[in-house]
Amino acid sequence: MQSVKTGDIVVSDFDLYEHYSVVSDEISTDGKPFLISATKRNETVKEEPWDIATQGKYTYISDKKSNLSRTDILNNARSQIGKWHYSVRSSNCEHFSNWCLGLKVSSTQVVGASAGAVGGALLVKCCVDDPKLLDYIFAGTAGFLLGLFCSKAKLKLS
Known part of the structure; x- marks a missing residue:
């Protein structure tokens, strides 16, 4: 400090x-x-x-x-x-x-979390036969958290 x-x-x-x-x-x-x-x-x-x-x-x-x-x-x-x-x-x-x-008014955390959530949902759509709402919720949430984590890691590495 x-x-x-x-x-x-x-x-x-x-x-x-x-x-x-x-x-x-x-x-x-x-x-x-x-x-x-x-x-x-x-x-x-x-x-x-x-x-x-x-x-x-x-x-x-x-x-x-x-x-x-x-x-x-x-x-x-x-x-x-x-x-x-x-x-x-x-x-x-x-x-x-x-x-x-x-x-530029932006947020790497919002972008990372949003991209992760969308990516998780798309992964379910592509890889799960007859996906249920719960599949999308789980994958979207996991993707959201992963995207948020990756945005933090990027900040510390750059």
Whole structure:
């Protein structure tokens, strides 16, 4: 945590998914920076103490690059406090951090999970004689989880 800088994107590992936050220039009484992020918990963007945003999970600095200055990244993040409408599919924490960086608003986690779910369902269609609804549900769920896992693995390997 000592090497984080204002405007950095940090990623907290919540086992099943990754949570993205923008490092603030505000410092709490414990010496840790505040983080700005979009969460389902808040339904919008909030600036919160490090420990609340990360919930004690392993957190590291993302290697995403931006052509914007750290000040612009922080200003972008703060401009959405209380305004960003959270949606896991289209405006989650990863979408938000990419938007703050001036990057394409996308989420590798959503893409990976969606592709996995569709792939699992297609596999059932191609490989199972007389598939039942439960076959599609099981394969879609397994594919969803595999796709989400692969999107996390890709993030750590790249």
